[in-house]
Amino acid sequence: xxxxxxxxxxxxxxxxxxxxxxxxxxxxxxxxxxxxxxxxxxxxxxxxxxxxxxxxxxxxxxxxxxxxxxxxxxxxxxxxxxxxxxxxxxxxxxxxxxxxxxxxxxxxxxxxxxxxxxxxxxxxxxxxxxxxxxxxxxxxxxxxxxxxxxxxxxxxxxxxxxxxxxxxxxxxxxxxxxxxxxxxxxxxxxxxxxxxxxxxxxxxxxxxxxxxx
Numbered sequence: 001x002x003x004x005x006x007x008x009x010x011x012x013x014x015x016x017x018x019x020x021x022x023x024x025x026x027x028x029x030x031x032x033x034x035x036x037x038x039x040x041x042x043x044x045x046x047x048x049x050x051x052x053x054x055x056x057x058x059x060x061x062x063x064x065x066x067x068x069x070x071x072x073x074x075x076x077x078x079x080x081x082x083x084x085x086x087x088x089x090x091x092x093x094x095x096x097x098x099x100x101x102x103x104x105x106x107x108x109x110x111x112x113x114x115x116x117x118x119x120x121x122x123x124x125x126x127x128x129x130x131x132x133x134x135x136x137x138x139x140x141x142x143x144x145x146x147x148x149x150x151x152x153x154x155x156x157x158x159x160x161x162x163x164x165x166x167x168x169x170x171x172x173x174x175x176x177x178x179x180x181x182x183x184x185x186x187x188x189x190x191x192x193x194x195x196x197x198x199x200x201x202x203x204x205x206x207x208x209x210x211x212x213x
Contacts, residue, residue, distance in 0.1 A: 005018050005019045005022040006019065007019040013082060014078070016085065017078050017081045017082055017085070020081055020085065021076075021078075021081060023110065023154050024099055024110065025109035025110070025158075026099040026100050026101040026102070026103065026108070026109070026110075027076075027099070027100040027102075027103060027104070028075055028076050029073070029075050029076075030047060030048070030073045030074070030075065030076075030100065031047075031048050031074070031075070031076045031080065031097050031098060031099060031100070032045035032046060032047055032048065032097070032098035032099075032100070033045065033046065033048045033095065033096065033097050033098065034095075034096035034097075034098065036094075045098045046065060047065060047071070047073055048073065048074040048080075048097070049065065049068075049071050049072055049073060049074065050072035050073075050074050051068075051070050051071065051072045052065075057070045058070070076097070076099075080097055081097070083095040083097070084096060084097040102161055103158065106160060106161045106162075107158040107159060107160050107161065108155070108158060108159065108161055108164055109154065109155050109157075109158050110152060110153060110154045110155060111152075111153050111164045111167075111168070112150045112151065112152045112153070113127060113150065113151045113168065114143075114148065114149075114150055115127070115148055115149045115150070115151070116143065116145075116147065116148035120147070120148050120149055121149070124140060124149040124151055127151050127171060128140050128151055130171050131151070131153070131171060134170075134171070136153060136171075137153075137154070138151050138152065138153050139151070139152040139154075140152075153167070
């Protein structure tokens with residue numbers, strides 16, 4: 001893919017934010033943010049809400065966010081990305097944002113394969129090597145826990161989630177080592193395939209299996 005935005009260590013924060021957003025393009029009208037309960041150790045992601053913990057409006061934990069009538073979902077802005085990259089929000093609190101890669105029309109600009117099995121180092125390395133052999137630029141990232149890895153693929157144009165699945169299947173068959181549990185989950189695993197896409201995928205897999213026997 002070609003990205004027309006560039007930045008380096010000496011670039012302005014705005015240039016770095018623009019570069020980040022040129023790669024991680026997903027839903028703009030909503031985003032999740034990470035939470036961590038220091039008492040229980042529980043962590044995860046929830047919708048960023050403008051009314052969260054607002055007295056007289058937010059009734060957590062009595063009422064779940066998904067059931068709240070006062071939920072005011074917040075969009076992704078340059079400020080939000082700046083907080084994410086710096087690790088702190090405008091109040092000085094720890095801040096990590098997430099992103100919903102699948103757009104409402106079931107297309108995406110990127111995908112990530114998540115490796116967290118016991119053989120994650122070998123599997124992620126094999127997957128990355130296969131990407132490079134097929135001429136696909138890919139980026140490897142160590143997971144937050146340190147016990148896994150993510151491999152990212154970015155597209156210059158939005159593609160269907162079904163096509164993204166086909167790409168991952170093709171990479172699986174093209175891997176130089178016989179690994180069938182190389183990823184624990186695909187971050188686009190909730191995509192829906194039409195009947196025609198399903199048969200196209202099966203034909204593609206049959207052709208690739210013949211090539212890589």
